[in-house]
Amino acid sequence: MLLRSARRRAGFTQIVWAARAKTSAPAISAYENGARQPRADVLLRLLGAAGLEPALVTSATRNDRYVDMYCDEVADLVRRDPALLERGAKELRRMRTSDNVEVWRHLVRAGPSAVIAVLTSRDPEARGLKADNPFARLGVVDEETRLELLDQARGR
Secondary structure, three states: HHHHHHHHHHOOOOOHHHHOOOOOHHHHHHHOOOOOOOHHHHHHHHHHHOEEEEOOOOOOOHHHHHHHHHHHHHHHHHHHHHHHHHHHHHHHOOOOOOOHHHHHHHHHHHOOHHHHHHHHOHHHHHHHHHHHHHHHHHHOOOOOHHHHHHHHOOOO
């Protein structure tokens, strides 16, 4: 399906595409019909000949989606009530020291914009930090909303 779509978008016949990609028309036909699977290097060559530049993108897991949605909700709460930072700071003082706790202490001291920036980040490197946020321990997101977010993350 991907290959047929790529060829059609490029406006090529199987013969023209095969010539540009340095393969055969029967091979193209077999790939498009699912009778054969191209090796990775052949797939890249085919897509390149069609003018496409493939990119690898990581896919978020259900848990990643839930953490993102939950932290977005927490960020909205911090926007509406910056006093939550003081509650977060108190919770951080109770938590056992770790690298993430130290980072959160600095973020809370830096203010709402720093906390919100991390909570709303989609950088995969921020996921662990987001999952360890002190606001989750405080239960600032009500249970009904939390369960709705969980259902959304599961695609329900």
